[in-house]
Amino acid sequence: MQKITTKENGVSWIQVTPLAIILLGFLIAPLLVILTVSFWEYDIGGMYPAFSHVNYTEILTSHTTINLYLRTFKFTFFVWLITLSIGFSVSYFLSFCVASTTWRIALFLLCTIPFWTSNVIRMIAWIPFLGRNGAINQGLASMGLIDQPLEFLLFSEFAVILTYVHLYTLFMIVPIFNAMSKIDPDVIEAARDAGANGWQIVRHIIVPLTLNGVALGSIFIITLVMGDFFIVRVMSGGLSGSVASAMYNEITGLQYPAAAANAVLLVITVVLLVSVILRFVDVRKVLTE
Amino acid sequence: MAKRIHSKNSLVTYLLGGFFSLYVLFLYGPMFIIFLLSFQGPTGGMTFPIQEYSLHWFKELFSDNIAADVSGSFQRSIILGLMVMTLTVTISVIAALGFRRNFKGSGIMFYGAIISLIMPGFLISFGMGLILQLLDIESTWYTTALGAQLTWTLPFGLLIMFAVLARFDRSVEEAARDLGATSWQTMRYVVVPLLLPGITGVALFGFTLSYDEIPRTTLVVGDSNTLPMEILAMTNTLTTPSLYAIGTLTTVVSVASITFALFAIKRMQDRLGSSQIASSES
Known part of the structure; x- marks a missing residue:
């Protein structure tokens, strides 16, 4: 990388200043305020500046918190596993089974279009599908496979995970597909000439060269699932909850400092998970090259 | 460029093709049902x-x-989407041009944008809500919600521009300058037209991400809801x-x-x- 002059440094800084202002005002400042308020005290009358660890003590010693985290991890793990399997298979199919570039782009666009439409609508679209009198139950009943409607389909943890997978799989497909399309065909050709079979090519060439994409997709899935506050509420019928939805309840109950302490713990958890992934991948290299 | 590993008639192609079709069905099926x-x-x-x-x-x-204000919230969402789109295009394109030089602090700025992308959106809304409450400022959809949404659309815009600029041939720019174009002329007649397809992509992301945004908007939208917020409220009633x-x-x-x-x-x-x-x- 060539050295750049002070003047060029200045020009670059002028160009990124609007971005920096937005990030400072709407990202950094809110996070710092959350951190501050998490040490404050509160009662029915409002919240008061203080430096108290009582919010944290309460959260860390409560069984509810542990259960919430366990449930959130459970959701995250299953959604990650399923989206990874789908994302890898779909990207593999598009990259290595479809020969025509036009078709590859068209099929890829077919996968991405729903991403640009409303998440709430795509969420509620499952309700007439899964409900007691929904399409699945009606279909199974008319085939004579069940005589009672399946109750676990809607307003259950099953429905929550299904909705997450439906909404978020694309975040796994795009980075993996991107990584696969950068694989040099000559490498695969060379492996084949050296006598590698299909499975060995996947195992020793495609998987290692796709890991960066998998890492990036995993970061998206983890933060999306752990940050969700309304899908878990609506699709479980209020029966289940996650860390973020519990936070949401505290906020509507005006327990801001408690919610803030929860938020800090959530950020720490997400940052820890993401930094484990970042140990294996250089995100800046992946994203800018 | 033929990159096919599996021929058209191989078993793997059939199996994965079948799986892909099922995935597309899973993706579009529920939407089709509510459409009907x-x-x-x-x-x-x-x-x-x-x-x-x-x-x-x-x-x-x-x-x-x-009870819901459908037409009002629809109008607000369209206007807000266009505002977010304009700001996202302007700010992220200019910033991405700045990132072409490895300036001092570019690492920090880059990671700032990445944090903005992966921070659970709901926390941004909550933090902003706290600031507004402490300073006794009122939130509205066209001020605070606008700012909150930019923390989501700007990193997206920036990443798209990185991908576009990585494929951009800088010798074209130098050629224009060698032929005597001023830096403004180079920008206006060479760089921007070449980047325009990518910039349109950024605009699409800016508009649609804003038009459907909920987590960042939820606590800072003020009294008048945007459309997705109104729809979310409708799912309860x-x-x-x-x-x-x-x-x-x-x-x-x-x-x-x-x-x-x-x-x-x-x-x-x-x-x-x-x-x-x-x-x-x-």
């Missing part, structure tokens, strides 16, 4: 069978029978096919803007392609 159910007759319910086809539940949306009708309407707007943007990008690329051929022939 939104044309349910006046006596029909929220599930099958469809009694008769009608536009009843669409008309119902804009009548007084519904509305138990008629009108809920599907609004779903169909908002999806039509999203799909229309995607189609429009994709066609625009295609046209620009075709035009760039033909002008390059023309110049190489002359």
Whole structure:
């Protein structure tokens, strides 16, 4: 990388200043305020500046918190596993089974279009599908496979995970597909000439060269699932909850400092998970090259 | 460039092709069902069978029978989407040009944008809500919600511009300068036209991400809701096919803007392609 002059440094800084202002005002400042308020005290009358660890003590010693985290991890793990399997298979199919570039782009666009439409609508679209009198139950009943409607389909943890997978799989497909399309065909050709079979090519060439994409997709899935506050509420019928939805309840109950302490713990958890992934991948290299 | 590992008739292609079709069915199936159910007759319910086809539940949306402000929130979401789109394009394109030099602090700025992308959006809303409450400032959709949404659209815009600029040939820029173009002329007549398809992509992301945004908007939208916020509220109260009708309407707007943007990008690329051929022939 060539050295750049002070003047060029200045020009670059002028160009990124609007971005920096937005990030400072709407990202950094809110996070710092959350951190501050998490040490404050509160009662029915409002919240008061203080430096108290009582919010944290309460959260860390409560069984509810542990259960919430366990449930959130459970959701995250299953959604990650399923989206990874789908994302890898779909990207593999598009990259290595479809020969025509036009078709590859068209099929890829077919996968991405729903991403640009409303998440709430795509969420509620499952309700007439899964409900007691929904399409699945009606279909199974008319085939004579069940005589009672399946109750676990809607307003259950099953429905929550299904909705997450439906909404978020694309975040796994795009980075993996991107990584696969950068694989040099000559490498695969060379492996084949050296006598590698299909499975060995996947195992020793495609998987290692796709890991960066998998890492990036995993970061998206983890933060999306752990940050969700309304899908878990609506699709479980209020029966289940996650860390973020519990936070949401505290906020509507005006327990801001408690919610803030929860938020800090959530950020720490997400940052820890993401930094484990970042140990294996250089995100800046992946994203800018 | 043939990168196929598996031939057209191999078992793997068939199996994965079948899996891919199932995935597409899974992706579009539920949407298709609510699309059908939104044309349910006046006596029909929220599930099958469809009694008769009608536009009843669409008309119902804009009548007084519904407590929600559908047309108002729809207008606000469109205006907000356009505002976010304009700001996202301007700020992220200029910033991405700045990132082409490895300036001091570029690492910090880059990671700031990445944190903004992966920070659970709800926390941004909550933090902003706290600031507004402490400073006693009122939140509105066109100020605070706008700012909150930018923390989501700007990193996206930036990443798209990185991908576009990585493929951009800087020698073209130098050639323009060697021919005596000022830096403004180089920008206006060389760089921007070449980047225009990518910039249109950024605009599409800016608009649609804002048009559907909930987590960052939720606590800072103020008294007048945006459309997705209004729809989310409706999921708790509305138990008629009108809920599907609004779903169909908002999806039509999203799909229309995607189609429009994709066609625009295609046209620009075709035009760039033909002008390059023309110049190489002359």
